[in-house]
Amino acid sequence: MAKKTGQDQKIETLIEREMQSTNPQTMNKDSFSLLAAKVATEIVRELGDKNSEFFKELRQIVSSIDSAKDEIAAIRPKELAEKELPDAANALDIIIKTSEEAASEILGCGEELMEIAQYVPGKLNQRLMEIATKIFEASNFDDLNGQRIRKVIKTLHLIEDRLKRLLSTYGEAYEVVKETTAVEPSEDSLLNGPQDQNKATSQEEIDRILNG
Amino acid sequence: MPVDKNMPILVVDDFNTMRRIVRSLLKQLGFSNVDEAVDGNDALEKIAAKHYGLVLSDWNMEPKSGIELLREVRQNAKHKELPFILITAESKVENIVEAKKAGVNQYIVKPFNAKTLKEKMVTVIGDF
Numbered sequence: 001m002a003k004k005t006g007q008d009q010k011i012e013t014l015i016e017r018e019m020q021s022t023n024p025q026t027m028n029k030d031s032f033s034l035l036a037a038k039v040a041t042e043i044v045r046e047l048g049d050k051n052s053e054f055f056k057e058l059r060q061i062v063s064s065i066d067s068a069k070d071e072i073a074a075i076r077p078k079e080l081a082e083k084e085l086p087d088a089a090n091a092l093d094i095i096i097k098t099s100e101e102a103a104s105e106i107l108g109c110g111e112e113l114m115e116i117a118q119y120v121p122g123k124l125n126q127r128l129m130e131i132a133t134k135i136f137e138a139s140n141f142d143d144l145n146g147q148r149i150r151k152v153i154k155t156l157h158l159i160e161d162r163l164k165r166l167l168s169t170y171g172e173a174y175e176v177v178k179e180t181t182a183v184e185p186s187e188d189s190l191l192n193g194p195q196d197q198n199k200a201t202s203q204e205e206i207d208r209i210l211n212g
Numbered sequence: 213m214p215v216d217k218n219m220p221i222l223v224v225d226d227f228n229t230m231r232r233i234v235r236s237l238l239k240q241l242g243f244s245n246v247d248e249a250v251d252g253n254d255a256l257e258k259i260a261a262k263h264y265g266l267v268l269s270d271w272n273m274e275p276k277s278g279i280e281l282l283r284e285v286r287q288n289a290k291h292k293e294l295p296f297i298l299i300t301a302e303s304k305v306e307n308i309v310e311a312k313k314a315g316v317n318q319y320i321v322k323p324f325n326a327k328t329l330k331e332k333m334v335t336v337i338g339d340f
Contacts, residue, residue: 100227100228100229104229107229107232107233107236114236129240132236132240133237133326136236136237136240136326137233137324137325140230140233140323140324141323142227142229142230143233143301147301
């Protein structure tokens with residue numbers, strides 16, 4: 001059952017008082033109409049009084065909503081949905097791709113060892129086959145990591161969708177405030193980690209900048 | 213009856229690395245007649261076109277998973293007895309139960325090793 005507000009208690013007190021002052025044996029349609037009118041009058045009076053319990057509670061509700069909006073704005077949903085989450089998902093995609101490429105190279109070595117083993121007799125043949133087997137077995141990591149990472153990507157996309165829905169509902173409240181003055185790069189903003197090879201700065205370009 | 217090491221085997225997995233691993237391990241075991249399929253639908257087409265002695269399939273694939281593939285294979289009277297091994301990262305009890313209900317012959321959990329692969333194959337196709 002919902003907690004009673006101060007307003008509820010006032011109305012209840014009013015009803016109890018009226019009931020006590022009325023003879024139950026003589027109560028009729030008119031007495032109930034009179035009671036209803038008194039309750040309605042009391043409610044209207046409360047609504048007109050800005051210091052009333054009703055307005056106090058309304059102000060508290062508005063204040064809670066404002067706090068919630070501020071907290072949501074603090075997580076920068078627009079930046080998250082439009083840049084940071086897609087960037088994170090993209091980085092994970094790249095991990096899957098590059099891991100698969102590396103695993104392919106490693107498997108190639110294992111296959112080559114197997115081929116070579118054919119021409120090598122005795123214990124050495126056995127040893128080479130064992131090493132090749134270990135390479136194939138260890139390469140399981142690529143498949144399992146790929147599955148785990150794909151799950152994480154799915155979760156990121158889910159969060160991204162939810163944020164976009166939030167943004168389309170509450171719109172401008174969470175617009176990014178554009179920087180109007182140039183900002184000096186901080187230590188953190190210089191840490192961007194491994195590049196996407198499709199957009200990476202080449203070694204030649206780096207050398208050119210360094211030596212230019 | 214001795215196992216025919218020339219029998220065609222179908223390896224089904226959406227991850228190229230895994231198909232390659234299984235193919236290489238099969239080669240070490242003496243089985244070189246290996247085809248590959250990238251998901252359940254691809255596998256069904258290949259099974260319809262060729263008589264395989266064994267299917268080794270992953271579970272988690274789209275659009276058709278390994279468990280769906282297994283169910284459809286078993287629904288076909290021609291393939292009711294087709295030896296089918298699931299090789300998968302899914303390891304919960306309910307997965308095993310579901311696979312058993314669907315008619316799997318053996319169940320290998322990833323990561324796996326060559327010894328386990330051979331052991332499970334032996335229980336399904338005979339000693340080699």
